[in-house]
Amino acid sequence: MNKHLKQLIELSDLDKSIDEFIPEEERINGALNDLVAEREKASRQIDELENLIVDTSYKIDKQETALVEHRDKIARHESKSESLKTEREIKALGIEQDIAKEQINFINDEIERLQKSQEDSRAKIADLKSRIAAIENDIKQAKSESKEALASLADRKEVLLANRAKLVEDIPQKVFAFYEKIRRWAGNRAVAPVKKQACYSCFMKISDKVYGEVIASSEIVTCPNCGCILYVAQE
Ligand SMILES: [Zn+2]
Structure with missing residues (x-):
């Protein structure tokens, strides 16, 4: 067989072996990258939940202001009721009082619902924080494992690259x-x-x-x- 052809077959085999390291490196790095992505996702979810808690606090404040207004209204109605004379006036005021009380009930329910949603968000944040702590541990472990695996790959790859360099030296420039x-x-x-x-x-x-x-x-x-x-x- 032609000497140069023999060299090219050998070179091609070496290049194939060197390229086989790529998926192996990707696999090792991939496990670590997945964990890092998972941690980032959990952090983002915590940020979103914290924003939601703040937004909900504003909503609760607003409802509480409305609650004070309705209570003041009822108090005003009550002081006014003493001066009323006709049955019609008394009845009209009674209806207004009923509406105001209903609104107060509605607002109280709404505040309760908002507070409940804040509690849910806080519980979710606590879960996510413990999840992140577990991921941090996994990342630490994966890092030390991948460091070893990558180092061993690099050693094997270096040998092949040295063999390749030596072979290339022997091949005429034109053929290479x-x-x-x-x-x-x-x-x-x-x-x-x-x-x-x-x-x-x-x-x-x-x-x-x-x-x-x-x-x-x-x-x-x-x-x-x-x-x-x-x-x-x-x-
Ligand atoms: Zn062909």
Whole structure:
């Protein structure tokens, strides 16, 4: 086999192995990122609930002011009732008093409902705070675990990168540049095996003539269909 082709096959295998670290790194970082996102979400929920409690306090203040007004009104009616003479006047005032009392009941119910919602919000905040404390613990643990895992990955990757650098030194610049150019669009399929007379990058059958050239492998042969570098795989 052509010496340079042999080097490119080796280089391509190394590049595949180096790229296999990417999903592994993502998986390790992903677990930690998920926890951080969960903590942020819980913090945001706490902020929202705290704002809601403040808004509700304003609403309660407003209702309490209205309550005072209605009570004053009732007191005024009561002092007025002594001076009333006709039955009609007395009846009209009675109706007004009933309405005011009803409104007071309604406002009291409303205040109770608002206070209840504040209590619910406070309970939710307490739950979220203990949830955050648990997540903080998980983050601490995940950080120390991922640190170890990433360090071990980095060590293994470094070995492969050193091997790659050494191999690249031996490959003529022109051959290496050719490989890199194909790799830019073909990725890790830049060097593809031929099996059953088909290119295993694009899976198209190659002609007898090209197949013969690949078998002879005295030159670097590319797939006429996809442009990848071809070699005969040991089947
Ligand atoms: Zn092809």
